Amino acid sequence: MDEINDIYEKLGGVISKDDFTRKVEEKVEQMSGLCDTRTAAMLVAHDLGVSDTGAEQQIQKISGITPNSGNVKLIAKVMTVYPAKEFNRNDGTVGRVANLIVADETGSIRLTLWDDRADLVKSGEIEIGQTFQIAGYVKEGYSGVEVNVGNNGVFCESDEKIEARIESRQIKDITNGMGDINIRARVLDISDIRTFNKRDGGTGKVANLLIGDETGKIRVTLWDELTDFTQQIEIDDSVEIINAYARENNFNQQVEMQVGNRGTIKKIEEEVEFKESFTPISDIIPGESYSISGQVSGLGEIREFNRDDGTVNMVSNIYVSDDTGRIRIALWGDHALLVDELDIDTNIEIIDAYSKSGFNDEIELSAGNRTRINVR
DNA sequence: CCCCCCCC
Numbered sequence: 584m585d586e587i588n589d590i591y592e593k594l595g596g597v598i599s600k601d602d603f604t605r606k607v608e609e610k611v612e613q614m615s616g617l618c619d620t621r622t623a624a625m626l627v628a629h630d631l632g633v634s635d636t637g638a639e640q641q642i643q644k645i646s647g648i649t650p651n652s653g654n655v656k657l658i659a660k661v662m663t664v665y666p667a668k669e670f671n672r673n674d675g676t677v678g679r680v681a682n683l684i685v686a687d688e689t690g691s692i693r694l695t696l697w698d699d700r701a702d703l704v705k706s707g708e709i710e711i712g713q714t715f716q717i718a719g720y721v722k723e724g725y726s727g728v729e730v731n732v733g734n735n736g737v738f739c740e741s742d743e744k745i746e747a748r749i750e751s752r753q754i755k756d757i758t759n760g761m762g763d764i765n766i767r768a769r770v771l772d773i774s775d776i777r778t779f780n781k782r783d784g785g786t787g788k789v790a791n792l793l794i795g796d797e798t799g800k801i802r803v804t805l806w807d808e809l810t811d812f813t814q815q816i817e818i819d820d821s822v823e824i825i826n827a828y829a830r831e832n833n834f835n836q837q838v839e840m841q842v843g844n845r846g847t848i849k850k851i852e853e854e855v856e857f858k859e860s861f862t863p864i865s866d867i868i869p870g871e872s873y874s875i876s877g878q879v880s881g882l883g884e885i886r887e888f889n890r891d892d893g894t895v896n897m898v899s900n901i902y903v904s905d906d907t908g909r910i911r912i913a914l915w916g917d918h919a920l921l922v923d924e925l926d927i928d929t930n931i932e933i934i935d936a937y938s939k940s941g942f943n944d945e946i947e948l949s950a951g952n953r954t955r956i957n958v959r
Numbered sequence: 960c961c962c963c964c965c966c967c
Contacts, residue, residue, distance in 0.1 A: 779961050789961040804961075834962070843960095872964095888966050898966045915965065937964045951963040 646689035795857035877905035
């Protein structure tokens with residue numbers, strides 16, 4: 584308890600030493616181990632209206648934290664808790680590390696807890712929604728600026744009311760290599776769950792969503808347990824994704840969002856707006872993905888064919904016209920069956936079809952399994 | 960780490 588003497592001295596006798604010690608012990612108990620004695624003493628002093636306890640430092644708002652902020656003190660709410668991990672140090676001891684995302688009213692930041700503090704994650708004592716007084720040092724981590732809290736830092740539950748803000752990115756601003764992406768968006772398409780063999784011999788699961796906001800749309804890849812989420816949502820639901828990262832896909836060079844074991848996705852009540860943008864048929868050039876809206880102006884037959892790998896598929900061709908032109912659409916797989924339901928002049932939207940130079944060097948659209956077709 | 964861009 585000697586460590587709290589200097590704090591008691593600063594109180595100038597507003598309380599007896601015994602009462603102060605008792606209050607500190609109560610505070611430690613209240614915090615159920617989430618607070619060390621010294622920090623508890625500072626909180627008690629603060630409760631008594633004495634804030635000049637020598638360790639007071641201005642509370643830093645998260646939006647103002649930069650890689651050069653050094654030691655910072657903040658009060659923030661836990662938004663995401665990642666599992667604690669153990670690792671072996673060179674000296675033979677076992678280190679522990681855990682990450683959180685915390686937020687205040689100005690933004691969010693990654694918090695890295697070490698050793699004893701990481702153990703609080705492992706023991707389940709840190710929950711989403713709790714608010715903490717935090718003191719740590721800032722450094723540039725592999726996915727951006729983060730606050731590190733080791734054994735010399737402060738990590739202490741606080742009853743301060745924090746209006747936490749997770750800043751959502753807009754889809755148009757997502758670029759290759761970006762990390763810690765938070766986004767709210769509308770679900771436009773949901774894939775089946777596929778399984779695959781991992782390099783290490785295990786089995787993995789993968790599923791995709793297409794999501795959109797006011798600024799665009801992007802494909803999202805969900806891995807392993809997160810694929811179950813595709814069973815819990817429907818098209819036009821809105822979702823919030825926390826901590827995704829963006830990577831360029833290596834087969835068509837599109838930037839996609841990945842949600843791995845560090846990310847979360849959940850349904851939200853707020854409805855995110857999305858408006859499909861349709862390209863005039865005359866503006867279509869080969870090698871891109873397009874959405875068009877028009878009327879059916881030609882109908883072909885369903886045809887079965889064998890692919891090189893021996894599998895059987897089917898295709899039908901239709902033509903669609905708008906005010907600017909007319910284009911052939913190849914409907915692949917199940918889409919081929921649609922010709923039986925269409926008439927000339929039926930209004931149709933072909934969404935996310937791939938353009939290429941086809942038969943007779945004319946540009947055509949391929950409606951494959953990532954294409955949606957609306958008939959109205 | 961996973962996958963459509965295939966037909967005549």
